[in-house]
Amino acid sequence: MKTASRITVIRKARFAAAHFLRLAELSDEENFKCFGPSSNAFAHGHNYEVDVQVAGPVLPETGMVVNLKDLKVILNEEVVAPLDFKNLNLQVPFFENRLTTLENLCQYLWNRLKPRIDSLSLELVGLKVAESDDLYVEYFGGADLLP
Numbered sequence: 325m326k327t328a329s330r331i332t333v334i335r336k337a338r339f340a341a342a343h344f345l346r347l348a349e350l351s352d353e354e355n356f357k358c359f360g361p362s363s364n365a366f367a368h369g370h371n372y373e374v375d376v377q378v379a380g381p382v383l384p385e386t387g388m389v390v391n392l393k394d395l396k397v398i399l400n401e402e403v404v405a406p407l408d409f410k411n412l413n414l415q416v417p418f419f420e421n422r423l424t425t426l427e428n429l430c431q432y433l434w435n436r437l438k439p440r441i442d443s444l445s446l447e448l449v450g451l452k453v454a455e456s457d458d459l460y461v462e463y464f465g466g467a468d469l470l471p
């Protein structure tokens with residue numbers, strides 16, 4: 325029997341946010357030693373880019389894996405928009421006691437995307453979070469994440 329092709333669809337979203345990297349128990353000097361200029365408590369910003377990979381069968385009726393309108397609502401409106409023009413440290417509860425590293429941001433985003441992509445009966449196969457062309461993280465599932 326012929327089975328439907330499984331294809332991965334990738335969609336990118338962008339948001340601008342401020343953050344800083346500091347540990348409360350360290351002095352200004354120690355924070356600078358550890359995190360460099362990113363430790364400035366007055367914050368700095370990035371134009372973050374998020375690439376989401378979603379896989380599933382191509383539905384013969386539509387020729388699509390996922391209705392891009394549904395993916396846009398999840399990614400842009402439900403998951404990314406709440407971060408846009410925010411200070412991640414001060415305005416996103418997940419980071420109240422956590423460093424706003426790319427690694428932690430990736431876990432935050434994965435945790436919010438996963439149940440939503442699951443609800444479309446699709447697989448979230450990968451997530452890339454970039455703060456610039458030169459620096460990004462990727463996650464492909466399978467490990468324990470921060471709650």
Ligand code: NI
Binds near residue numbers: 343368369
């Ligand atoms: Ni930064």
